[in-house]
Amino acid sequence: MTFLGLAFILICLVAGLSRSKNVCEKIEQWKNRTVSRLPHLPSDPVTSSSPAKETQEEEKHLQYALPTLQSKTSSRTSMGLKRLEKSNWLTIDTHYTSEHQVRNYLLRTSHPNVIQCLPGSEAACHEVLSIAVDFFITRFPNHFTMEGETITNHIANESFLVGPDCPNPLEIAARLAMEDFNVLMKNAETGKYHLQASATLFPAGWKLQERIGTTMANLHGPVPSWKEKMGGAVNRYFDHLSAKTAMERTNLFIQSNPDLFSDAPEIPAGHEKRTMPQELQVRRERQTFTRLEKTGAVLFTVRTYMQPLDDLEDEEAVALIHQVRGWEEEIKVYKGWDVWGQAFEKWCEKRFRR
Template sequence: MVDIEPYSYTTFRSKPPNYMTMGLKKLDEKAWLTIDKTYFDFFAARKALLAMHPDEVIQVTPDGEEACEELLDEVVSFLTDKYPKHFDVFERDGRKYIRNRIIKEEFSLQKPYDAHPLEICARLAMEDFSILQRSEFSSQHYLVASATLFPAGWRLCERIGKSVSDLHGPVPLWKSKLSQSVEHYFSRLNDKSCMERSTFFIQIPTPKAPLADYLFVQKPQDFFSGTINRLFPEYVVIRRERQTFRRLPKSNTVVFTVKTSVQRLTDLGEEERESIIKEIEAWEPDIANYKGLPLWKRVVFGYCNGGRVSVEDDDLESDIGSLTKVSEAD
């Protein structure tokens, strides 16, 4: 287990922000990247996905190569400064390496690399990374590189190279309203205006599914691969995302990170049960449908409001059991 102090992540909001504002708040730059007690479990899932789906979890365009190298420098510098007990840089035979003491891996920090710089970032951190670059011709930002091991209902190979306005095609209100706000924000982003936000999904994973399988969601309907017609609170998983936005100074690109964590509905405290209901009720109708509200509303709301439910323990085996009550670290 990673022996570090917990980081207080954003919980559900009893007074949710307007959906159009995206719920942005100023980034605590000392918490740009965080590790927590689930590092081993999530690392195993990430390692499995990199082995099984290498071309589906990492994509880099020629325009993104330089920024990936810069990102690796930033990630290594951050992790070694913040977590010196777990990460350090050393020299061997005239070459620099980053050592991950948690899982006992090391990677060269000089060419030729042991793996692509973006893959090294994905193997060191718990976050997924996406890099967006502004085009001088269209003045829009384009996705030029991404290590997305835990997609939330989309395929990376279909998004790489696309502009911000086209990135989230199926998401309600994205192209008509949200994409313009995001593009405007990216254009103004600097080292003084780094931001973060949080969001969550309700997920019904297949019983006994490995963690890697239900974190790797490429289609929205796969959030509900479990037993919907016999749904109990113990089957329901809260999938949270902590997202950050900052700019890389040398390449002038935007780095978007996503840290995914999971928790059983039945592990929520009383205050969180009340807050999650209020936040869900504040969703726009199109967003509620997109996130599958009609499928799970009765069970989730019933449980959070103290309703009586039945449970069948034999169907509940899953990796999620050891990952509840997730804490993050300073």
């Protein structure tokens, strides 16, 4: 072999090694980016299990990734809908086991706070479970399998009856998924969409028992300008939503603690313990909207992601600062600026000196 040939092989080897190092670093970064924190669970020992090894490689490629934070130009809230990639309707990722334990704990200890199904919503709840089960067994066949009318979740080692005889279909859907499920039905008298059933394990500052059965306007009571700017458009959007035009949107909150179950707005200024910059979290929801083909109800799913501000990559941290500082005054107040605003500014100062 000539000297040139030997040099060429050496260069290829070095390039290959550094590329695989880059890939490893990227995977590490990605893992850190989607960290969710668990609420503090007083004295609830749980056993932990992890997804089957042979599927971890496959998952890496299949996993849905929450879009990175962008600096938004608009300071107003908007519908911000985009078409849903159906193969990513429901998600499974590395936080499944830990969040599953939290979900089980909440279902055991706070059932009426997290599950509400009003009479008349039964058929829609069965339809939700049926499409969720179909999705899981086809999209994640290594994790979920069916035998007769029983689904087995191999990640958590649990089995559930899921056919027409299942007594609590929405709860079972919520036990299988990482998403929360909300069923909205058009009320014949009011002509408006009402929240008729919900499995909301990770609420962002609201109480399910206070809002079940109410209209979209009532659900969004505290949201600034909902009535004037968004309410009408959302009702029209729901009227035109079809099974083929499923959509998704995301939202963002700053939270002064890592609790996924957060059923009250943050404590008003003056009464709270001092929020420390290092405690701040960014809470994001990925929401999807689907029309149920059989019952015609609207299905609204919510996946919650929680991440400490300190864990954000520089680019995302800058985008977040742009977004938050760009919020209109009334949106800042609604999102709890009075509670975490000072700590947020301190955090910005510490991280970027700005």
